[in-house]
Amino acid sequence: MKLKNDWPKYYKKDVVSHYCPGCGHGIVHRIVAELLEEMQVGERAICVNPAGCAVLAYLYFDIDMLESAHGRGTAMATGIKRARPDLFVFTYQGDGDLSAIGTAETIHSANRGEHITVIFINNAVYGMTGGQMAPTTLIGQETTTSPLGRNPALEGYPLHITDLVATFRGVIYAERVSLDGPAGVTRTKKAIRNAFQTQIDGLGYSIVEILSACPTNWKMSPVDSFSWIKNEMTREYTPGVLTDKRGDKK
Amino acid sequence: MAQKTGKCTVMVKSESCKGCSLCIEFCKSGKLVLSDKLNKMGYRYAEPVEDTACTGCMICTSICPDLVIEVYDE
Amino acid sequence: MNKVFISGNHAFAEAAIRAGCSCYFGYPITPQNELGEYMANHLVNNGGVFLQSESETAAINMVIGASSTGARVMTSSSSPGISLKQEGISFLAGFELPAVIVNVMRGGPGLGNIAPAQGDYFQATRGGGHGDYRTPVLAPGSVQEIADLTFEAFSIADRYRTPVMILGDGMMGQMKEPVVFPDFVKDLPEKEWALKGRGTGKSRYMASLILDPLEMERHNWKLMRKYGEIEKNEVRYESFMTDDADIIVIAYGTAARIAKGAIKRARGDGIRAGLIRPITLWPFPKKVLLDFASHISRFIVFEMSTGQMLEDVQLAIAGKAEIAFHGRPGGVIPTPAEFARYIYRENQKLKK
Numbered sequence: 241m242k243l244k245n246d247w248p249k250y251y252k253k254d255v256v257s258h259y260c261p262g263c264g265h266g267i268v269h270r271i272v273a274e275l276l277e278e279m280q281v282g283e284r285a286i287c288v289n290p291a292g293c294a295v296l297a298y299l300y301f302d303i304d305m306l307e308s309a310h311g312r313g314t315a316m317a318t319g320i321k322r323a324r325p326d327l328f329v330f331t332y333q334g335d336g337d338l339s340a341i342g343t344a345e346t347i348h349s350a351n352r353g354e355h356i357t358v359i360f361i362n363n364a365v366y367g368m369t370g371g372q373m374a375p376t377t378l379i380g381q382e383t384t385t386s387p388l389g390r391n392p393a394l395e396g397y398p399l400h401i402t403d404l405v406a407t408f409r410g411v412i413y414a415e416r417v418s419l420d421g422p423a424g425v426t427r428t429k430k431a432i433r434n435a436f437q438t439q440i441d442g443l444g445y446s447i448v449e450i451l452s453a454c455p456t457n458w459k460m461s462p463v464d465s466f467s468w469i470k471n472e473m474t475r476e477y478t479p480g481v482l483t484d485k486r487g488d489k490k
Numbered sequence: 491m492a493q494k495t496g497k498c499t500v501m502v503k504s505e506s507c508k509g510c511s512l513c514i515e516f517c518k519s520g521k522l523v524l525s526d527k528l529n530k531m532g533y534r535y536a537e538p539v540e541d542t543a544c545t546g547c548m549i550c551t552s553i554c555p556d557l558v559i560e561v562y563d564e
Numbered sequence: 565m566n567k568v569f570i571s572g573n574h575a576f577a578e579a580a581i582r583a584g585c586s587c588y589f590g591y592p593i594t595p596q597n598e599l600g601e602y603m604a605n606h607l608v609n610n611g612g613v614f615l616q617s618e619s620e621t622a623a624i625n626m627v628i629g630a631s632s633t634g635a636r637v638m639t640s641s642s643s644p645g646i647s648l649k650q651e652g653i654s655f656l657a658g659f660e661l662p663a664v665i666v667n668v669m670r671g672g673p674g675l676g677n678i679a680p681a682q683g684d685y686f687q688a689t690r691g692g693g694h695g696d697y698r699t700p701v702l703a704p705g706s707v708q709e710i711a712d713l714t715f716e717a718f719s720i721a722d723r724y725r726t727p728v729m730i731l732g733d734g735m736m737g738q739m740k741e742p743v744v745f746p747d748f749v750k751d752l753p754e755k756e757w758a759l760k761g762r763g764t765g766k767s768r769y770m771a772s773l774i775l776d777p778l779e780m781e782r783h784n785w786k787l788m789r790k791y792g793e794i795e796k797n798e799v800r801y802e803s804f805m806t807d808d809a810d811i812i813v814i815a816y817g818t819a820a821r822i823a824k825g826a827i828k829r830a831r832g833d834g835i836r837a838g839l840i841r842p843i844t845l846w847p848f849p850k851k852v853l854l855d856f857a858s859h860i861s862r863f864i865v866f867e868m869s870t871g872q873m874l875e876d877v878q879l880a881i882a883g884k885a886e887i888a889f890h891g892r893p894g895g896v897i898p899t900p901a902e903f904a905r906y907i908y909r910e911n912q913k914l915k916k
Binding site: 241243244245248251254259260261262263265267270421426462463466 | 498499506508509510511512515516531533546548549551552553554555556557559560561562563564
């Protein structure tokens with residue numbers, strides 16, 4: 241018998257993650273680990289992981305890792321990449337980290353066209369702190385701090401930060417994918433591959449936003465969570481390539 | 491635990507499985523079910539069904555957030 | 565190298581470049597803008613990285629990123645901006661990453677003003693950010709010393725893997741003096757702990773999150789042992805006319821320069837005053853003050869604040885002598901004549 245799915249080289253062996261059942265982080269972690277291997281960048285990669293559920297990502301990724309303060313990932317990544325342009329640098333951030341407390345760092349690193357890749361997990365809530373409202377929370381979505389559902393009159397509208405940065409000239413590749421089933425896995429892997437290749441080719445900044453399940457804080461089963469992404473989240477956040485300037489740069 | 495049928499063999503590392511059931515939901519062959527037993531973490535885990543063919547499509551391994559599924563060619 | 569006539573802000577930058585600093589990240593704020601501007605020219609011409617960040621918060625996090633790769637890194641700011649950097653300084657301490665942070669202090673609190681002041685002493689010497697840590701703090705008293713201490717700050721930072729703060733003020737930053745710079749550092753040793761991609765070896769991570777309280781406690785004690793070593797090895801101060809002194813003035817930075825002028829005046833009138841000028845504010849030169857307290861009954865602390873270093877002097881002397889305080893906060897620069905009058909007054913009390 242031959243094993244068809246080898247354990248990814250850059251994923252630590254036989255760990256059981258702290259993520260809840262059905263959490264999208266595990267799937268994205270595996271995809272990233274596979275791509276680091278397939279694209280042969282794992283040896284020179286540094287991942288900046290966030291404060292949030294993925295704060296312990298260094299227990300899973302078997303590459304050099306730097307933990308960031310909440311929201312500061314792209315500033316740290318900027319420091320790494322500027323000091324060592326030969327390294328492959330990516331951040332892994334959630335929606336609270338990237339689009340609330342780290343908005344300034346996100347926007348300015350993108351606008352400077354830093355040669356980094358941002359993996360952006362959008363699950364429309366603060367996960368690790370227990371399901372509070374995020375900038376990305378959908379209108380009407382109930383969270384612990386919007387118990388009656390997000391009301392735009394009080395709490396504003398869902399923030400489309402990836403659409404925003406995609407308008408910047410320094411952002412070479414931006415895509416939003418919906419991790420809502422097997423096809424979503426394939427699309428996510430393809431998008432991250434394009435984003436990584438953008439950096440490998442020395443073209444500039446790339447970002448992939450992944451609509452990702454948080455069954456625990458959504459108070460749904462994992463299977464229902466995947467349906468909710470497909471039926472509700474994608475209505476607010478349309479998946480697709482938001483900008484692709486790779487052709488202009490080459 | 492290995493269950494052999496048809497073309498491929500599916501194995502689930504039951505002690506690492508959190509029972510999220512995504513593999514069960516998306517498997518087109520109905521090869522996986524949730525066990526009645528609990529693992530040490532207290533989860534009902536996914537397990538392969540005997541006498542159901544696995545086509546080796548790898549959807550279960552691609553959707554599993556915990557890397558607990560292994561698929562083998564015959 | 566020949567003497568050059570140069571401002572304090574430029575001297576910080578030039579000395580850093582000579583110390584092998586290869587990355588500078590900062591955000592404009594008066595009265596230290598000339599430092600970043602100098603880096604934008606000279607560091608870049610020297611093959612280094614200059615980046616004007618979107619905020620002080622971003623700058624200190626860029627410092628963390630660059631330092632994690634083993635580079636010698638600097639950032640600078642002035643009081644309000646240093647407050648913004650405190651989050652990152654706490655992380656530098658937790659990660660045990662070296663960096664040099666310059667604070668060209670101005671009047672506060674809040675936006676305050678852009679005049680020289682010494683109101684950030686507590687913030688600098690007590691850690692400043694959250695958590696149980698210390699930061700070595702160097703306080704230059706001349707532009708020459710700015711050059712020498714900036715150069716030295718990078719060695720201290722690397723030796724102990726700690727952020728080091730240099731505490732100047734608007735006067736120190738803006739004034740020009742003749743300086744002889746140290747030679748360029750050559751061949752810095754490789755930092756084996758740095759992140760550089762795992763290559764074919766084992767992966768590494770830097771994290772300040774330690775969820776297990778016992779493990780966190782161990783990390784805290786490890787840091788404290790390091791701070792103990794720094795306290796043992798790195799205390800620096802200058803003694804000025806203290807051999808025969810009846811009164812000891814304690815002042816640092818700009819205030820110490822003013823104090824020297826006042827002491828010379830007082831000496832002209834037969835008052836035997838001397839100065840202890842702490843060069844390291846943390847670790848504080850406690851022992852020398854305690855030694856003086858065995859035979860000197862009167863100390864005067866002189867600061868451009870409402871009395872912050874005063875508390876360190878009180879702790880050092882531990883009630884063994886009287887401590888008087890004279891301070892001018894808010895960006896007021898006291899004159900030597902003004903402070904000399906204060907020394908005369910204290911001398912009168914001594915005779916009673």
